[in-house]
Amino acid sequence: MSDSDYIKTVWTVDKIRMRVDYETSEEFHFAVNGDGHGLADKSNKVILSFNDIQVCYSKELDIVNAILNTEDKNDFINTLGEFKIELDTITQSDMSHPVDIFNLYKRVSIFWKETQQILKSVSVKRLIDSFLEDFHQEWKFYARMNAVGLLNIQMYHDLDPRDIINGLIKYGDKIYKSKSKLTWNDVKLIANEAKQDKKLDLYVRWLQSVPELNNEYETAARVHDLALSNWKKTLGTGVRTFIDPIYTNASETAKRFRHFFKEQMNMTCGNPKIIHTCKYQFQFREIQKLCKEYGHTSAPRPENICSNINYKDPYLKLGPFKLEHLNTEPFVEVFHNIIYDDEIQWMKDMSRDYMDLAYLTGDSKDKVQDPGSLRVKVAHFGTTGQLRILNNRFELATTLTIQNPNYRYNSESYQVVDFGLGGITEIHLDEAELPTVSSVSIGGGFFATNILYLSNNIAGGKTVFPDAGVGVYPEYGAMIHFSTKEYLKS
Incomplete structure (x- = not known):
């Protein structure tokens, strides 16, 4: 041919x-x-991969179904109420959605350990024992891991924290909605992890999204503007900030941060050997644009x-x-x-x-x-x-x-x-x-x-x-x- x-x-x-x-x-x-x-x-008992998450959730559903068929059902429902968890947020969760996954980790660390103590059924207790043996870590461990994960999703796709809090992930022409939501305590946790990772812009944005955290937001805004005043340290150590101060009464040095930022950007981006550093620290919008399309x-x-x-x-x-x-x-x-x-x-x-x-x-x-x-x-x-x-x-x-x-x-x-x-x-x-x-x-x-x-x-x-x-x-x-x-x- x-x-x-x-x-x-x-x-x-x-x-x-x-x-x-x-x-x-x-x-x-x-x-x-x-x-x-x-x-x-x-021996590494950590829920980490997508497959781990699916296996963990499947076993959680087995426990819920077992409890609902025992005399412990009413005590279980009452415990859910004390933790402000609705039953269908467990049984109808989307284990591909970041917010529902975040709340699965919380239940593994906190809820199921507490629930085990009030149940009477020996068979159910054994199920939970096995479940915790396979997946449990203290919330301090899982909280840090998952907060950073949510920050990555928000940062690289330029998402509004308010949408994430309400279980909405917007990508392309689609909106993915979770069954559960984030609490204001979750938001405070995520914001503090952003601060720990020197992402002061995200620290401010998450606290700004929840009225209950207004005092914390005002503190974060002052920390942010102070970082702009100390511009040499901020730019030299890779701290992420906005390029303008939040408060109008910020110092004159903070108000000139945009100028210092552009100077440092020109020096860094003019060196072809560290162009990747330039993109991450000074031209991150280009990365976001590619990620979100x-x-x-x-x-x-x-x-x-x-x-x-x-x-x-x-x-x-x-x-x-x-x-x-x-x-x-x-x-x-x-x-x-x-x-x-x-x-x-x-x-x-x-x-x-x-x-x-x-x-x-x-x-x-x-x-x-x-x-x-x-x-x-x-x-x-x-x-x-x-x-x-x-x-x-x-x-x-x-x-x-x-x-x-x-x-x-x-x-x-x-x-x-x-x-x-x-x-x-x-x-x-x-x-x-x-x-x-x-x-x-x-x-x-x-x-x-x-x-x-x-x-x-x-x-x-x-x-x-x-x-x-x-x-x-x-x-x-x-x-x-x-x-x-x-x-x-x-």
Whole structure:
């Protein structure tokens, strides 16, 4: 078949069927080798990943149903009233909604521990014992973790705290409503965590959203304006503020903060080696804009097109890769429908027992850690078994050698990542500006990254490239392929 005849065809292909040497493997498991790790540490009793949340909520519903069929029903209903919890806010919660998830954590830490003491049914007490054994942490721990998660969601998507308090998350043309809401005590907690993390703008905004916290808001506003007066320390330590004071009687220095801010921004953003710092500290609006827009975001350039890629391979002509080009320098591309439902489910199922806690810091998890840095669970796997099939497909799509059995440094091991409430990977560089000793020792460091998206019905969660003005929506079954080196300039 000629290329011109191929273009005229009206066939549609449901699945790319690779030749036998690409799509078969004698192994049907996740094999762990030197680049991976073993089973997860079961002693880590923390609800963290999205899967953890679903499992925890399912067990909570089992407890509620068990109680409602015992003589403890009335005592249980009375206890709910004392905690100002309505029964249907438990039974009808949306465990994809940040506010309902936040309140699940509160119940695990506080409500169920108290409720256990007043119940008489031995079987129900045993259920709750097991539930607490698997999921309980003190509220101080979970409060910090979840407050930071909500702050991340609000900050990156530029949401109004008043909407979040009332259980409303606006994304694109949709509004997601929770069954439960936040109390003013929750708001105070979240605001104080924002202050602890040096986000004084969020500290003020959350307190301003609730009339009961007016006194706290006035204190926060004074703290904010004082930070503007001490502008050198504020700008030098990455404290987030508004660029104008809140009170009209603020000091003259505070009123000149906008001027100092612009001066520091010009100095920082003029240094190409720290452009990512510039975007985070001084041009965060650009990141917010990319995060809050639904779908893929890129500049309307002539080369940014969608195409069917076959590399003149006769097999791929029947089922070409569907490529969307979003940026050239650095290149950012999306391969649509490159992994299928059964493969995605297999990957989730097989990685579940290997998922372990991961902090956003580089410290060992054995050290005392800030719960606010707990955002994700990760499993690492070498390219063996069924993963070899995917590996072959990705090599064919990208024309790169991802795995060479004679050279272990072709690529990192696979990482299966499951984010929790407000899970995020902060802005960073995958590769240093200049070569390092470690990168040279393994052949030159990273020059490309692939990310597969394994979840559907997602609001938010975009991968953004603020320097390039590109945002990639986490489309189910797609793979983003991007460079970490500049090809045209160096």
